Amino acid sequence: MNLNRASSKGDLAAVKTFIGEGTSVDSADRSGRTPLIEAAWAGHLDVVAFLVESGANVNASDGSGYTALMRAAEDGHAEIVAHLIQNGADVNCRGKVKGTTPLMLAAEQGHVKVLEILIENGAKINAVDQFEETALARAYRTNQPKSAEFLESKGGRGKPERSSFTYSEKDLKPYIKASLPQWSAAAVESGMEEEETIEGGFEEE
Numbered sequence: 001m002n003l004n005r006a007s008s009k010g011d012l013a014a015v016k017t018f019i020g021e022g023t024s025v026d027s028a029d030r031s032g033r034t035p036l037i038e039a040a041w042a043g044h045l046d047v048v049a050f051l052v053e054s055g056a057n058v059n060a061s062d063g064s065g066y067t068a069l070m071r072a073a074e075d076g077h078a079e080i081v082a083h084l085i086q087n088g089a090d091v092n093c094r095g096k097v098k099g100t101t102p103l104m105l106a107a108e109q110g111h112v113k114v115l116e117i118l119i120e121n122g123a124k125i126n127a128v129d130q131f132e133e134t135a136l137a138r139a140y141r142t143n144q145p146k147s148a149e150f151l152e153s154k155g156g157r158g159k160p161e162r163s164s165f166t167y168s169e170k171d172l173k174p175y176i177k178a179s180l181p182q183w184s185a186a187a188v189e190s191g192m193e194e195e196e197t198i199e200g201g202f203e204e205e
Contacts, residue, residue: 003027007035007051010044015051025056032062040080041071048080058089065096073102073118076111081118091123099129107135107151110144115151125156134158 003023006014015035019025026034036056039047048068052058061067069089072080081102085091094101103123106114115135119125126134137158139147148156 003035004029004033004038007044007047008038008042010039010042010047012044012046012050015047019054025051025054026060028060028062034060034062034068036060037062037066037068037071040068040077040084041075043072043075043077043080045077045079045083048083052083052087058084058087059093061093065094067093069093070095070100070102070105073111073114074105074109076106076109076114078111078113078117081114085117085121091118091121092127098131101127101129101135103127103135104129104133104138107139107147108142108144110147112146112150115147119154125151125154126158
């Protein structure tokens, strides 16, 4: 048992003991995960609160660039998301691999309450990742209609990507600010009907 493990398990007593004995509150494991990231990911609000109170870096990231806020948003821990933001967590932080934001993670997992908290605290609703996908595009791609509906109601935009589409290293693009077209379920259905008409060919005369 070490501080990271105790944090992941939600063992507050052990966490307090390790901190009291001098273990660094920001000690990281081989993946770069700190006790705060572990506790936030596992949903242990009491441990998260204690670690933050003990001086943990709320914006520390693991080897993938994921912070405690990103992990909490990904797993739908709304109270932890709110607590981290109240203590200085960056709502627009990004992962290293795809440029993923907390909002995108919450959207593709269907965590509407987390989306609400993030947007109320300044999350950029139409930020794009390295593949030019917004949170709304991800919500539709992962079949999360409630997330999509909520994001659209807040002005979310995005361009749909086919779920079968794969990216290669050469496809990686720098972050850009783009004016993406409005996209809704109705628009997608209309586009599908148009594709079917084209694929059906012309009638013989």
